[in-house]
Amino acid sequence: MKKPFLILPVLLIASIIAAGQDKYFTKTGKIFFKCTQTSSIEKIEAVNNSATCVLDTKTGNMQFAVLMKGFEFERALMEEHFNENYVESVKFPRSEFRGQVINNNEINYSKDGSYSIKVKGTLTIHGVTKDVETDGILQVKQGKLFTNAIFNIKLSDYKISIPSVVSDKISNTVNISVDCTLESLNK
Amino acid sequence: MKKVFKRILILFLIFSETKNLFAQGVDLLKLVEEDKPKKTYVDYAFKSPRVINSHSIEMVKPGVLDFRVLHRFGNINKGLYEFFGLDQATIRLGLDYGISRNLTLGVGRSSYKKEIDSYLKFRVIHQAKGPYSIPFSVLVVAGSTINMLRANDPNRKNYYTSRLAYYYQLLIGSKITEGFSLQFSPTVVHRNLVPTANDPHDLYAAGVGARIKLSKRTSFNVDYYYVVNQNPTLNLQNPLSIGFDIETGGHVFQFHVTNALGMNERAFLTETANKWSKGDIQIGFNISRAFQIKKKRKS
Numbered sequence: 001m002k003k004p005f006l007i008l009p010v011l012l013i014a015s016i017i018a019a020g021q022d023k024y025f026t027k028t029g030k031i032f033f034k035c036t037q038t039s040s041i042e043k044i045e046a047v048n049n050s051a052t053c054v055l056d057t058k059t060g061n062m063q064f065a066v067l068m069k070g071f072e073f074e075r076a077l078m079e080e081h082f083n084e085n086y087v088e089s090v091k092f093p094r095s096e097f098r099g100q101v102i103n104n105n106e107i108n109y110s111k112d113g114s115y116s117i118k119v120k121g122t123l124t125i126h127g128v129t130k131d132v133e134t135d136g137i138l139q140v141k142q143g144k145l146f147t148n149a150i151f152n153i154k155l156s157d158y159k160i161s162i163p164s165v166v167s168d169k170i171s172n173t174v175n176i177s178v179d180c181t182l183e184s185l186n187k
Numbered sequence: 188m189k190k191v192f193k194r195i196l197i198l199f200l201i202f203s204e205t206k207n208l209f210a211q212g213v214d215l216l217k218l219v220e221e222d223k224p225k226k227t228y229v230d231y232a233f234k235s236p237r238v239i240n241s242h243s244i245e246m247v248k249p250g251v252l253d254f255r256v257l258h259r260f261g262n263i264n265k266g267l268y269e270f271f272g273l274d275q276a277t278i279r280l281g282l283d284y285g286i287s288r289n290l291t292l293g294v295g296r297s298s299y300k301k302e303i304d305s306y307l308k309f310r311v312i313h314q315a316k317g318p319y320s321i322p323f324s325v326l327v328v329a330g331s332t333i334n335m336l337r338a339n340d341p342n343r344k345n346y347y348t349s350r351l352a353y354y355y356q357l358l359i360g361s362k363i364t365e366g367f368s369l370q371f372s373p374t375v376v377h378r379n380l381v382p383t384a385n386d387p388h389d390l391y392a393a394g395v396g397a398r399i400k401l402s403k404r405t406s407f408n409v410d411y412y413y414v415v416n417q418n419p420t421l422n423l424q425n426p427l428s429i430g431f432d433i434e435t436g437g438h439v440f441q442f443h444v445t446n447a448l449g450m451n452e453r454a455f456l457t458e459t460a461n462k463w464s465k466g467d468i469q470i471g472f473n474i475s476r477a478f479q480i481k482k483k484r485k486s
Contacts, residue, residue, distance in 0.1 A: 054218060054219055056213075076249070076285075085434075088403075163435075
């Protein structure tokens with residue numbers, strides 16, 4: 001009768017170790033965004049090179065976090081307006097995505113190759129959480145995962161309003177592209 | 188034995204189920220993110236590098252050229268005949284350039300006394316949050332002014348140096364909350380040539396500047412100096428300016444009322460004669476337009 005109680009912690013530890021090996025991460029993920037109005041010559045775009053991403057290949061769970069202050073614009077004034085007037089990065093310093101690769105079982109993470117993925121989850125920006133869904137590409141190459149995805153969101157969905165004086169420059173539709181190279185968490 | 192195996196099996200099933208449940212809500216990011224917060228600088232204490240007349244604790248961002256057009260109209264109490272002072276205007280055109288994050292260079296020319304002024308502004312301490320946080324910023328400003336009026340006193344030999352004046356400022360300020368910034372600015376102005384023996388060559392002043400944010404794009408600003416050793420025979424006043432900053436896309440407009448006609452430190456500290464109590468005040472407005480001269484490196 002003593003045996004189960006001995007086996008239990010062994011199973012527990014084993015499963016935690018196993019779980020760890022299934023996870024991939026990066027802290028230097030790239031996130032680009034563009035919200036230039038189609039007719040405008042003034043480019044409104046920025047890049048953040050320090051997005052954090054973790055993917056659990058076993059469950060397909062995928063999470064992103066990014067600090068809004070880390071977005072770099074070509075013009076300092078745009079960066080100031082982005083932080084001060086639009087995303088209010090002091091009040092809402094972090095944006096997050098929490099979701100899942102819904103076709104996770106179609107991907108063989110142990111075999112090199114390119115797979116198209118479907119990701120679904122919730123995106124939190126400016127304190128507002130909304131459902132998003134996008135297609136992307138995941139490449140498995142020498143133990144690393146290269147992920148790419150492009151999707152659009154609407155600023156008005158996230159309670160970010162554009163004053164009419166600049167509506168000819170800033171588009172309500174933001175094009176976001178994500179580019180991450182994930183490495184195994186337990187090496 | 189069978190009973191034992193059965194129990195193990197049940198336990199295993201329960202456990203694997205809970206593990207899956209746990210995985211659904213798990214915070215994967217916690218696995219890789221460091222708990223300790225990073226040091227972050229506090230920026231945007233003021234909308235522009237000037238409170239109204241005085242330098243603010245805000246710098247011009249590196250690579251940015253700030254073109255400033257400053258206007259001061261005539262006295263409001265002159266009535267409708269002078270269109271409340273709007274018939275007269277003095278201006279200062281200025282260019283401020285952000286050499287680096289902590290160094291700004293600026294030049295300007297005022298129509299009043301045809302004066303050219305220039306300054307260097309250096310940030311010694313930058314307000315920061317997180318580890319090694321500092322609750323305030325400290326800046327030093329050193330400037331000079333040159334009076335370019337033609338010499339009109341034939342009884343005196345006119346030296347070039349007589350046209351010069353200098354000012355030195357220490358700015359200590361803090362963005363106390365998102366909506367409230369406050370700064371103190373002890374200042375000394377040195378004039379090489381003073382009008383009378385009663386005028387001190389070195390004039391000391393203590394300045395206070397504040398900003399209250401009214402909305403994302405507008406703020407209420409106050410800019411005041413107490414001049415310590417003003418010439419007592421001239422009935423000169425302490426400069427006080429009160430106004431609003433309004434930001435539209437690429438411009439910052441500063442609308443205000445002030446009793447100071449001068450738009451550089453020498454002029455508004457040593458020559459402010461108008462009295463608030465008499466309504467001898469002027470409407471003024473500053474326009475600031477920022478140009479990005481050097482593009483930020485985009486990786």
